Amino acid sequence: MTRCFSFTASRDWIYRCSFTNAGLRGVASNLSDGTVMHCWVPKIHKPSKPNLLLLHGFGANAMWQYGEHLRHFTPRFNVYVPDLLFFGSSYTSRPERTESFQAQCVMRLMETHGVSSVSLVGISYGGFVGYSMAAQFPDAVEKLVLCCTGVCLEERDMEEGLFKVPNLEEATKILLPQTPEKLRELMRFSFVKPARGVPSFFLTDFIDVMCTDYVTEKRELIESILKGRNLANLPKITQRTLIIWGDQDQIFPLELGYRLKSHIGERAQLVIINNAGHAVNLEKSKEFFKHLKSFLIDPLVPSSFLNYHS
Template structure:
């Protein structure tokens, strides 16, 4: 079978985070209903000397893989914090609590920010979220308000997702799977390969991966905490009356890959209309569901440009 590819990817991801000055840390935080929750995160040690920036991952690979190409350039200008959401990586919800919704994930991140050294409650945080992490980023920005959360970047995240959208996704996946959980948490190489084809625009990379390596990816990425993550999908409130999308007071940047097959491009325009006037939409050509991975240089440039423009916006307070 040859040498495993996954340890190499893990090494490269961790090395990027360490090169950015981030270290692995864990916070134990109280729950509202009693008990504690654990949040694992990466951040520089000590109090911030730069404006804080929160990177919120989506489903799929661990946060270190999803943000590997962002942490070094972003850390030159920001105090970067990269948490594992509840039920992912080293983070766990309160044992007695129901599976966390997007609002519960956002509340956990708000509690983490309040607990970090030097991040007093008057410190404004820039938030960047991708896919499911975009749901959480929106919920956090809305709940915390512009006094706590500054500019918001939401990448390839359909805040208006419906049951009909889920059915359409299953049809694009071949029409053989019973639920989106079967697609997003695959148990076999064939389904995992199809998920990768839907996620990435450059399919030739996926086509070159042998079945044994796809099998390793399934074991590493989708077996860990599988039941918890399936329950997490059931707890998603996007598309229900609990998750009404209204305009944010903050400046918002929407990023979307023009070949996204998880959340197709037409949803980007619908989301933009719902979020109001303070929204800028950037469409990435020849890119799928994860532009921060497929076109990282442009992703980073567009985010930096947006954040610089936001500093000059009358809609924003002082950043730090």
């Protein structure tokens, strides 16, 4: 019997409508050199508002990872939510797979839309790209939020047992699930309390819609993250940085959060959310946003407003 209904595709459509209703529109930009990037951009850019760039991690697409928080940001920011290369509708024919190249493409994308400076939120892999943007384009990145971003990992960490998985090949199979069993494993790694009893046909549907495009390229992105990585070679950034971590993160253990705070220094603040895993933005959505609000939004409120309402 042919499946005529896709829960995943329907959910994706709902997110698409919510982004549209929030005042955004999807635009594909040709950056030349074989690179095309899709981005949700404001229907009307307001120069009086600051700009906010939201970078997603591995998983579905940008809409799924920021759908719960978008409505809080659009009244206060010109919000930009791109699909990184090989996610959603973004791709390149170029061979580069580093987060440095991703960062350069995102910067070119922002310039295409006339945006010269942003505050930035990066979740997991998106934080790798965001950190690279902050290092390469310090004048363009004003503030930085890094959520469960293992940018301070080293290649030797895998061999020394920091991670729950034994090797890169197994990590890739979990992060790019192609079977219901591997998707369940990813859920166990990502959440403290993963959903239980999810039927296999739901998981297969999610894989079919979200996990079958650019598998080889995404595998290369993961390999690029780890290969030859050494903390001594990681550039330091000077922007004010908020680091958010789930205390039970099994993909990028909390140790990497402490390393990142130490590496950046006094310009960084580390917030640990209890009883949360790697998908802290979804698992502890309200607490996650509370910290984003304190760091990104509250400083924008005029002191006269605060005094009047105190």
